[in-house]
Amino acid sequence: MPESVAPVIRATQLHKRYGAHAVVQNVSFALQPGETLVLLGPSGCGKTTLLKMLNRLVEPDAGSIEVNGQDVRHQRPEQLRRGMGYVIQQVGLLPHYTVAENIAVVPRLLGQSAAAIAHRTQALLTRLHLPPERYAGQYPHQLSGGQQQRVGLARALAADPPIILLDEPFGALDPITRASIRREFRELDELRHKTVVLVTHDVTEAFELADRILLLNAGQVQQLGTPRELLFQPANAFVRHFFAAERLALQLRTLTLADLAPFLPSLAGKAAASGLAPTTVQDALEALTNADGNFPKSSYPFDLAQLMAAFGQALQREEAAWKH
């Protein structure tokens, strides 16, 4: 990330204790506009506490947070929070408000016109695969967990805040719903230009969504870097062990056909032109082993055996490169 761009969020040497328990210790990071940072780590490591410091639901004992260059202590919490959507696992929809009324809460507070709010609500519900003619007038108890999560996300996006904070937003969902909502989330245009901080303890989720991951243990930063850096260049034994159980799956999701191209004669030198360069090995593998994949098998100029051989070679190269 170019250092010349002013960070949207800058956290400097944050500390928080509860009694004798140091929950967040000396945590610093800076986020560029449009970046997605995932706070990852085992249960109780301080992720939620750190996230809540950003919108002043928790005040740090020491350290500072700047949002758009301004110390948050000099901003009124309500004002600060209007610039930051906030989505939590328990969703927290108002039970006696319809879906549309729930989504309209913040835009109404901001004094937006009824027509503008209705237009935005319709657009968001459509984008989130909840046709407004069917869902706008329903109450939260009439929706499934996954639908409630989508409404929670629509509510956070309604006033178009430049920053979105998410605390285990998909945590209560079954794995299949979770994976499909995550895919929708990743592809949502609405989010593409927003600065996002997301808490999860799910490693796959972190790798799918993060530009960078802040891996915490016992309140301390173990490593801050891209998924690829954490995977191939772990800063310490904790980082290495944290990903050990899912290492192969993460490697499949992290390496792309651009990485494999030197070892695939049919792609060498033309990965970019083929449009396949950003495809992950995982996606290519799925397409080649599953006739219902997004792409027909025939669009891949190699077979499964060639893909796997190239993956092995690319891995060796990647691991050797980081050792030096």
Ligand SMILES: Nc1ncnc2c1ncn2[C@@H]1O[C@H](COP(=O)(O)OP(=O)(O)OP(=O)(O)O)[C@@H](O)[C@H]1O
């Ligand atoms: N208000 C509080 N008073 C006392 N202790 C607290 C308070 N809030 C959090 N803690 C403690 O701080 C530690 C970090 O909590 P936090 O919720 O930030 O962790 P987390 O990484 O988000 O965990 P999880 O993944 O389980 O949600 C925990 O040991 C928790 O018990």
